[in-house]
Amino acid sequence: MSEVSTSTRERILDVCLRLFNESGPAAVTTAEIARTAGINEGNLYYYFKKKEDILLALFEAFEAALNEVANASQDTGDAGDGSDAALAYLQRWFRLMWAWRFFYRDGAAIKRMAPGLRARTVTLADRGQADIKRALKQMVKRGLLVASDEELERLVVNAWIISSYWLDYLDTRHNVGRVTRDHLEWGFAQVLSLFLPYTRPGVPPAFPASRRKSPPGQ
Amino acid sequence: MSEVSTSTRERILDVCLRLFNESGPAAVTTAEIARTAGINEGNLYYYFKKKEDILLALFEAFEAALNEVANASQDTGDAGDGSDAALAYLQRWFRLMWAWRFFYRDGAAIKRMAPGLRARTVTLADRGQADIKRALKQMVKRGLLVASDEELERLVVNAWIISSYWLDYLDTRHNVGRVTRDHLEWGFAQVLSLFLPYTRPGVPPAFPASRRKSPPGQ
DNA sequence: GTCTATAATGAGATAGAC
DNA sequence: GTCTATCTCATTATAGAC
Numbered sequence: 001m002s003e004v005s006t007s008t009r010e011r012i013l014d015v016c017l018r019l020f021n022e023s024g025p026a027a028v029t030t031a032e033i034a035r036t037a038g039i040n041e042g043n044l045y046y047y048f049k050k051k052e053d054i055l056l057a058l059f060e061a062f063e064a065a066l067n068e069v070a071n072a073s074q075d076t077g078d079a080g081d082g083s084d085a086a087l088a089y090l091q092r093w094f095r096l097m098w099a100w101r102f103f104y105r106d107g108a109a110i111k112r113m114a115p116g117l118r119a120r121t122v123t124l125a126d127r128g129q130a131d132i133k134r135a136l137k138q139m140v141k142r143g144l145l146v147a148s149d150e151e152l153e154r155l156v157v158n159a160w161i162i163s164s165y166w167l168d169y170l171d172t173r174h175n176v177g178r179v180t181r182d183h184l185e186w187g188f189a190q191v192l193s194l195f196l197p198y199t200r201p202g203v204p205p206a207f208p209a210s211r212r213k214s215p216p217g218q
Numbered sequence: 219m220s221e222v223s224t225s226t227r228e229r230i231l232d233v234c235l236r237l238f239n240e241s242g243p244a245a246v247t248t249a250e251i252a253r254t255a256g257i258n259e260g261n262l263y264y265y266f267k268k269k270e271d272i273l274l275a276l277f278e279a280f281e282a283a284l285n286e287v288a289n290a291s292q293d294t295g296d297a298g299d300g301s302d303a304a305l306a307y308l309q310r311w312f313r314l315m316w317a318w319r320f321f322y323r324d325g326a327a328i329k330r331m332a333p334g335l336r337a338r339t340v341t342l343a344d345r346g347q348a349d350i351k352r353a354l355k356q357m358v359k360r361g362l363l364v365a366s367d368e369e370l371e372r373l374v375v376n377a378w379i380i381s382s383y384w385l386d387y388l389d390t391r392h393n394v395g396r397v398t399r400d401h402l403e404w405g406f407a408q409v410l411s412l413f414l415p416y417t418r419p420g421v422p423p424a425f426p427a428s429r430r431k432s433p434p435g436q
Numbered sequence: 437g438t439c440t441a442t443a444a445t446g447a448g449a450t451a452g453a454c
Numbered sequence: 455g456t457c458t459a460t461c462t463c464a465t466t467a468t469a470g471a472c
Contacts, residue, residue: 008455026244027330030448043456045449106326107390112245118393125391153432154411157387161408162376165383169375172325173343175336190379193372197415214371226437247465261438263467 009047012037013061016054020102025055026109055114062100066124069096070131083144086135094188097163098179105168125160132156147198155194162191174215182216227265230255231279234272238320243273244327273332280318281342287314288349301362304353312406315381316397323386343378350374365416373412380409392433400434 006014015037019028030051034041048054073089097104111118133156139145140152147155166187170176176183224232233255237246248269252259266272291307315322329336351374357363358370365373384405388394394401 024326024330026327029446031446039455040457041448042450042458046455049449051448107386108242108324109244109326111390112242118390121390122393151411154408157408157433158376158380158412160391161383161387162379164387165379168325169379169382172329172336172339173378175340190372190375193369194376194412196369215375248467249465258439259466260440260468264437267467269466 008037008039008043012039012044012047013054013057017058017100017102020058020106021100024102024106024109025051025113026106052114052116055110055117058100059103059114059117059120062103063120063124065096065100066128069093070127073131073135083139086139089135090188090191093163094184097167098184101167101179104164105171129156129160132159143200145195145198146200151198155198159191159194162194163187166190170215176215180216186215226255226257226261230257230262230265231272231275235276235318235320238276238324239318242320242324242327243269243331244324270332270334273328273335276318277321277332277335277338280321281338283314283318284342284346287311288345291349291353301357304357307353308406308409311381312402315385316402319385319397322382323389347374347378350377361418363413363416364418369416373416377409377412380412381405384408388433394433398434404433 012033016025016028016033019033019036030044031041033054034044037044048057069089069092072092073085103110133152136145136147136152136156140147167179170179170183170187230251234243234246234251237251237254248262249259251272252262255262266275287307287310290310291303321328351370354363354365354370354374358365385397388397388401388405
């Protein structure tokens with residue numbers, strides 16, 4: 001995704017992902033995109049007739065990356081330890097979330113700029129939540145987790161919300177513009193803490209980050 | 219706040235709150251504001267020199283409303299049952315959140331339009347989280363809640379995140395544009411479920427909404 | 437205080453030469 | 455494929471009459 005000499009189209013998308021992650025797609029002008037990509041604004045419109053088209057192209061890549069993670073988790077999910085697999089999945093998911101964080105952070109703006117993405121976002125989330133629910137139910141069956149169906153239901157939604165919005169929370173609440181590995185671990189632990197009360201004693205997720213109580217500073 | 223015959227200034231603010239809650243401040247043009255308020259666009263600029271000034275004025279009112287809720291909770295917090303007081307506070311808070319939901323939902327856009335609000339938002343959140351933490355520690359002391367300091371810390375943050383973003387979640391995930399009382403109860407129960415594992419058995423919060431498992435449809 | 441202009445800006449988008 | 459030049463348009467903002 002980031003080679004030495006990429007095509008102009010790839011370069012535009014790379015630049016957009018970076019700028020969008022930094023400032024949000026609404027705040028980034030086509031002029032800025034073109035300038036950063038080292039091309040003329042007119043040329044930009046050769047590749048993407050509308051700004052919305054850039055968002056669509058980025059979403060395709062994001063979608064593909066998400067599917068990859070989901071598939072990888074299904075491969076290992078049925079084989080090894082359920083607890084380890086779940087943790088690994090969560091970790092991969094968080095890395096992805098970070099790479100495409102503007103999709104999580106600027107939902108409102110994206111909705112306005114590219115209404116066509118709405119339906120596809122819902123589909124993606126449908127699949128994601130279904131995946132997680134399935135994995136958790138398996139963990140309950142194996143005795144790694146103790147929770148009723150209703151508790152599981154609420155748990156999944158809460159985990160989804162925390163996962164989706166902890167970045168925005170860090171930004172608005174603690175002025176964290178540039179997220180570090182420490183932040184990532186903090187968010188991870190925050191999600192993990194939702195599940196802890198439901199884990200069987202003696203089955204600790206043993207994730208290093210759970211030691212960090214307060215969010216790392218800017 | 220909504221009388222029969224209010225001043226033009228009040229009318230502008232009322233209209234803006236409604237429009238902002240509906241579509242977000244970025245999507246609402248000054249032309250639309252003026253038209254809806256039944257005044258000329260030029261007149262709008264007599265009262266608010268910049269669109270940002272409208273946001274500032276709305277924030278003041280929001281701030282005042284929040285402080286009112288916080289003070290009310292402190293008054294009853296030391297007197298009656300700690301559990302009931304906490305529940306009442308949460309309920310008041312949710313009603314407020316709904317009345318001013320655009321502040322929660324369109325954080326990114328607001329940051330861009332009125333950077334000056336950032337610091338004040340943080341201050342407000344500081345106070346809010348401190349209030350909640352204090353209340354929870356009191357509940358632990360009274361034996362209504364069983365949690366370590368670290369658990370409490372994570373709990374408060376998670377509760378804050380769910381409370382702040384469940385509206386956006388409902389919108390993006392379930393296309394809920396118009397939030398009903400049922401939605402409010404669902405979000406409330408979602409937050410409540412975070413605390414349930416830490417409540418002493420025999421001290422059920424007994425909130426009606428906790429019966430609703432899945433989010434109400436559009 | 438309220439209105440009718442109208443200016444000023446800046447963004448997205450296009451046509452056509454090279 | 456890339457550039458220059460230009461257009462359209464919405465939005466913010468102002469000046470000045472009533």
